[in-house]
Amino acid sequence: MDSIKNIVEYYDELYPVTQEQYEFYDSLLSVFPKPVKFLNIGCGTGILENRLAKDITDVTGLETIKELLESAARKHRNQLMAVRFFQMSTIEMVRFLGKGFYNVISCLNNRIIFIHDKVLLRKFFFDCKQLLKPDGMVVLQLYNYDLYIQKSTSILPELISIRVTLKSKLECVNEEEYYLTQNIETGNGRIYPVCTKASVYPIRRDEIESFAREAGFTSIEYYSDYKKTPANDQSSNLVVIVK
Template structure:
């Protein structure tokens, strides 16, 4: 069960775009011929997409959650930017988006785990390969699920802002099935549910490598964060660059 509307008000402060992330994507812009074409899967409220579009890039944001998509659309205040948002899932994107078009495809903030079926995850990598132009890249940002996989229940690191905190729990159901629960706690102590036992697939590094290679990608780099610090088995999160 999802109650995403409880998250929308606090989304930008719980998942801020950091200076390191801006710098990381600015570096990506320098690798391709202008205008660089970006696609974000699970774009949330569109903060990063609006920033990229202001740099004279071509930006497409996909979002399945109506409330987040509406927030992203409200931020798009000028028609002079090459920026568009669509309510679209990863299953649909290869049917409706231009093939061999995008230089960079991003899926950040753990959104990839909500592609909760292993077959659909494989399809995700194959579809990204079709959508990417020559020498294009996938950027993934997610937790290091090697720290949690196959444990009966794991409490993940809390995310907090000045006003609220966000707690998350991953539960092993059976075989390859996992349930993800997430709650917001306000300053007054009120608990607001976001996800209640949502089906997820906590993909781990070796699976990313297998799926990427199956789809025809040849290079994978892991970092602990957008500052490109060294990723280790104990790193709580990772940024993955696939090309």
């Protein structure tokens, strides 16, 4: 994301934490004894983390992008809440975070595709398994890439807020090489780049299942939204629970 500063101002608008998402996590976390240990990978500006930390949840947010991390830290005004943010990639997390510590690990807002190498994606699932408690789970939210990887160029769903629209184009060079280009368009028609041909890997449903089972997970549930509407082949969005 070479021009991420262009999206920081609009990030909370384009990736809002909805009431359905709050209720989804309230239900998910309620099965664990408090304080629940929660890790979010690619935490962005930290809205979800700060909200969950109010509910006796011990929260860790990881982010690689400095400008987003600074925004997340500014939101953490109540020092009594158990929330912390680190600038850290998925490659590093198993070295620096506690193994067998977390109840829930999340990677939302399509951020998993920026782990752009298939070997590293496999490692991601193995590392999550190491970081989780025995009864822990992983939550992923991403597009259903089975709908988009059949063409050399695909337009992904737009994200629209009151002020801007985020437009995304996925280009396929071969089965192992994909690039994402994103631009923000303002109401007056101005275009600002977010990323230009960023290397990504649009992981598919069968790969999620394969990598998860290789890592020792035994259950994968697919939904099309945070209301747990069952996903089908035509669902454009996926919320995945891996146990």
